[in-house]
Amino acid sequence: MANNSSHSATQPRGPKPKRTFSRRNIMLYGTLIVVSLYYLLPLWVMLVTSLKGMPEIRLGNVFSPPVEVTFEPWVKAWSEACTGLNCEGLSRGFWNSIQILIPSVVLSIAVASVNGYALSNWKFKGSDTFFAILIIGAFIPYQIMIYPIVILLREVGLYGSLWGLILVHTVFGMPILTLLFRNYFTSVPEELFKAARVDGAGFWGIYFRIMLPMALPIFVVAIILQVTGIWNDFLFGVIYTKPDLYPMTVQLNNIVNSVQGVKEYNVNMAATLLTGLVPLVIYFISGKLFVRGIAAGAVKG
Amino acid sequence: MQAQTQPSISIRDLKLSFGSVQVLQDLNLDIAAGEFLVLLGSSGCGKSTLLNCIAGLLDITDGQIFINGQNVTWAEPSERGIGMVFQSYALYPQMSVEGNLAFGLKNAKVPKAEIAQRIARTAEILQIEPLLKRKPAALSGGQRQRVAIGRALVRDVDVFLFDEPLSNLDAKLRVELRVEIKRLHQKLANTMIYVTHDQVEAMTLADRIAIMKGGQIMQLDSPAVIYNRPANKYVADFIGSPSMNFFAGHLDEQLQFSSDGMDFSVKGYDFAQAPQAGEVWLGIRPEHIQSGEAAQNCPIQFEACIDLVEPMGSDTQVWSTANGQNFRFRMDGQADVKAGDQVSIGFEPARLSLFERVSELRL
Numbered sequence: 001m002a003n004n005s006s007h008s009a010t011q012p013r014g015p016k017p018k019r020t021f022s023r024r025n026i027m028l029y030g031t032l033i034v035v036s037l038y039y040l041l042p043l044w045v046m047l048v049t050s051l052k053g054m055p056e057i058r059l060g061n062v063f064s065p066p067v068e069v070t071f072e073p074w075v076k077a078w079s080e081a082c083t084g085l086n087c088e089g090l091s092r093g094f095w096n097s098i099q100i101l102i103p104s105v106v107l108s109i110a111v112a113s114v115n116g117y118a119l120s121n122w123k124f125k126g127s128d129t130f131f132a133i134l135i136i137g138a139f140i141p142y143q144i145m146i147y148p149i150v151i152l153l154r155e156v157g158l159y160g161s162l163w164g165l166i167l168v169h170t171v172f173g174m175p176i177l178t179l180l181f182r183n184y185f186t187s188v189p190e191e192l193f194k195a196a197r198v199d200g201a202g203f204w205g206i207y208f209r210i211m212l213p214m215a216l217p218i219f220v221v222a223i224i225l226q227v228t229g230i231w232n233d234f235l236f237g238v239i240y241t242k243p244d245l246y247p248m249t250v251q252l253n254n255i256v257n258s259v260q261g262v263k264e265y266n267v268n269m270a271a272t273l274l275t276g277l278v279p280l281v282i283y284f285i286s287g288k289l290f291v292r293g294i295a296a297g298a299v300k301g
Numbered sequence: 302m303q304a305q306t307q308p309s310i311s312i313r314d315l316k317l318s319f320g321s322v323q324v325l326q327d328l329n330l331d332i333a334a335g336e337f338l339v340l341l342g343s344s345g346c347g348k349s350t351l352l353n354c355i356a357g358l359l360d361i362t363d364g365q366i367f368i369n370g371q372n373v374t375w376a377e378p379s380e381r382g383i384g385m386v387f388q389s390y391a392l393y394p395q396m397s398v399e400g401n402l403a404f405g406l407k408n409a410k411v412p413k414a415e416i417a418q419r420i421a422r423t424a425e426i427l428q429i430e431p432l433l434k435r436k437p438a439a440l441s442g443g444q445r446q447r448v449a450i451g452r453a454l455v456r457d458v459d460v461f462l463f464d465e466p467l468s469n470l471d472a473k474l475r476v477e478l479r480v481e482i483k484r485l486h487q488k489l490a491n492t493m494i495y496v497t498h499d500q501v502e503a504m505t506l507a508d509r510i511a512i513m514k515g516g517q518i519m520q521l522d523s524p525a526v527i528y529n530r531p532a533n534k535y536v537a538d539f540i541g542s543p544s545m546n547f548f549a550g551h552l553d554e555q556l557q558f559s560s561d562g563m564d565f566s567v568k569g570y571d572f573a574q575a576p577q578a579g580e581v582w583l584g585i586r587p588e589h590i591q592s593g594e595a596a597q598n599c600p601i602q603f604e605a606c607i608d609l610v611e612p613m614g615s616d617t618q619v620w621s622t623a624n625g626q627n628f629r630f631r632m633d634g635q636a637d638v639k640a641g642d643q644v645s646i647g648f649e650p651a652r653l654s655l656f657e658r659v660s661e662l663r664l
Binding site: 189191192194195196197198199200201205209210213214 | 353356358377378379380383384385387388389391392393394395404405408409452456
C-alpha cells in the first residue's frame with residue numbers, strides 16, 4: 001500500500017520550515033539594512049574624521065578610515081578649544097551640563113511621580129480639571145513662553161543662574177511625565193491601594209513603600225526621557241544662563257561656529273561626538289529597560 | 302444576663318448614592334459578636350459596596366456605623382478595628398510574605414518583638430511557615446489567599462471582612478479553602494462578614510445570610526430558614542440549584558390551587574398569616590419532588606414525561622413535563638431513566654412556598 005508514505009517528504013508534519021531567503025525576509029531585512037546605513041553613515045564619517053590629522057582630511061576621502069590614527073583632536077576639543085573668551089574646551093560645558101541635568105531630572109521626576117500618584121489614586125475635587133489644564137499646557141509651543149519666563153525669572157532673581165534653568169526644565173517636563181506616571185499608576189490594581197489603607201498607610205506611606213517600588217520600570221523610562229531631553233537642549237541653555245554657565249550643547253555650537261581661519265574639522269567632529277556621548281551611552285546601557293518599561297506600563301500583571 | 306448582647310457591628314439608616322444613583326437605601330443591620338454573616342446577591346446588588354462602607358473605604362451619604370459600640374462613621378479604615386481580605390488577594394508585590402504580614406503592624410508602630418510573635422502565631426494557624434521568605438509572585442493562588450487572610454489575622458482585630466475571597470480560585474481549591482475558613486471561624490470566634498455571589502459558600506459558611514438586591518436586604522435569616530421559608534420570590538429563586546419550580550395560578554378560599562392543567566389542595570401548608578384567596582406563585586424545590594414509588598405516598602401527584610436527563614453522578618437532574626407544565630426534579634444518581642420515559646412525581650404541601658403574585662411576598 002504505497003499511497004502517501006512515499007510522499008512523506010511533502011506531507012506537512014511537525015514545525016513549519018522557515019525559508020531564510022523568502023521575499024518577505026529580503027524586503028524586511030533589506031529595508032532595515034538600508035535605513036541603518038542611512039543613519040549610521042554620518043556617524044561613521046564623524047568618527048573617522050575625528051581620528052585623522054588635518055592634512056589627511058584635506059585629501060578629501062570622507063569615508064575612508066584614517067591612515068594615521070590620532071587622538072589629538074579629542075584632547076583639543078576637551079580641554080583646549082576656544083569658545084569666546086576662554087580656551088578651556090568642552091570640559092567646562094560638560095560639568096555645567098551635569099550640574100543642570102542631575103537636579104532637573106531628580107526634581108522633575110519626583111514632582112511628576114507624586115502628581116501622577118495623586119491624580120490616579122486620590123480623587124479630589126477638580127482633579128480632572130487640573131489634569132486637563134496640565135495636558136493642554138503641553139500643547140502650547142514653548143517658544144511662545146520664552147520671553148514671559150525671562151521676565152518671571154528676572155523678577156524672582158534667578159535669571160542667569162543654574163537654578164533658574166533647572167526650574168525651567170522641571171516645569172516643562174511636568175505635562176509629559178505626569179501623564180506617564182498617572183497612566184502607569186491607574187493600571188495598578190485598586191485593591192492593592194485599599195489593602196494599604198486598611199493597613200494604616202497614609203498618602204506618603206503608600207507612595208514610598210508600595211507605589212515607588214512597583215514603578216521602577218516607569219522611573220527608568222522617565223529618566224531616559226528627561227536625560228536625553230535636557231542634555232540635548234540648546235534653546236533654554238543659551239537663553240537662561242550666562243556664558244560661564246553654558247551647557248555642553250551651547251559650547252559645542254560656539255566651538256563649531258566661531259572659529260576664524262582654518263576650520264578644524266577633526267576637532268569639531270570630536271567635540272560633537274563628546275557632546276552626544278552621554279545620551280548614547282545611557283541608551284546602550286538601559287535600552288532593554290526602556291523597552292521593558294514601556295511594555296510594563298501597557299500590560300499590568 | 303450580661304450585656305454581651307451588644308452587637309459587634311451596628312449599621313443604622315445607611316444611605317449611599319453616587320450622584321443621582323442610590324446604591325444603598327436605608328440599610329439597617331445588626332451583627333452579633335462572633336457571628337458569621339454572609340452578604341449574598343448577584344452582581345450590582347450593593348454587597349461589595351456595603352462591605353467597603355463598613356471598612357471605611359467609601360464615604361457614605363447618610364447614616365451611622367458602629368463597631369464594638371464605637372461610632373466609626375468618620376474613622377479611617379485602619380482605626381476601625383477591622384481586617385480585610387480581597388478577591389484579588391492584593392498582596393504587596395515587592396515585599397516578602399513576612400513583609401506583607403508586618404506592613405500593617407509597622408504602620409501601627411507595634412514593637413518588633415511583638416510583630417515577630419504575631420507573625421509566627423498567624424503563620425502557624427494558616428500553615429504558611431515555609432512561605433515566609435517568598436515573594437507573592439512565587440506563590441500559588443491558594444497560598445496567596447492564605448497570606449491575604451494572614452495579613453488580616455495579624456492585626457488582632459475583632460472583625461474580619463471578606464470580599465469574595467474565593468472567586469479567583471479553581472473549583473477544587475475553593476472547596477478546600479472554604480472549609481479552612483469555616484474552621485478558622487470556629488477556632489477564633491471573631492465576627493466575620495463575607496461577601497459572595499456563590500450560594501454554596503453562603504449556605505455552608507454562614508450563621509446568617511443577608512440576601513441583597515438593588516441595595517436593599519431581601520431577607521436576613523439563618524441558612525435553614527432561607528432555604529425552607531424564603532420570604533419572597535426573589536430569595537426563593539436565588540437559593541437552590543437547580544432553582545425552584547414556579548407556577549402561576551389562583552388560590553381560593555378552600556385552599557385549592559388551580560393553574561393551567563393543575564388543580565390540587567394545599568391544605569397542610571404553613572401560612573404565615575390567615576390564608577387569603579388571590580393570584581399566587583406556587584414554588585416547589587426540585588429536591589422536594591419525590592419520584593417513582595415514593596411519589597405514591599404524596600398527597601399531590603402527577604404523571605410526568607421526561608424531556609431531558611442530566612446525570613451528575615451523585616444525583617440525576619430530570620427535566621420533565623406534567624399536565625402541560627415544566628417540572629424539574631432530582632432522582633438518585635443510579636436511576637436509569639432517559640428522555641421519553643413516564644414517571645410518577647409528587648410532593649407534600651408542607652414543602653411548598655406560596656407567594657402573592659404582585660408583591661411576591663410569602664403567604
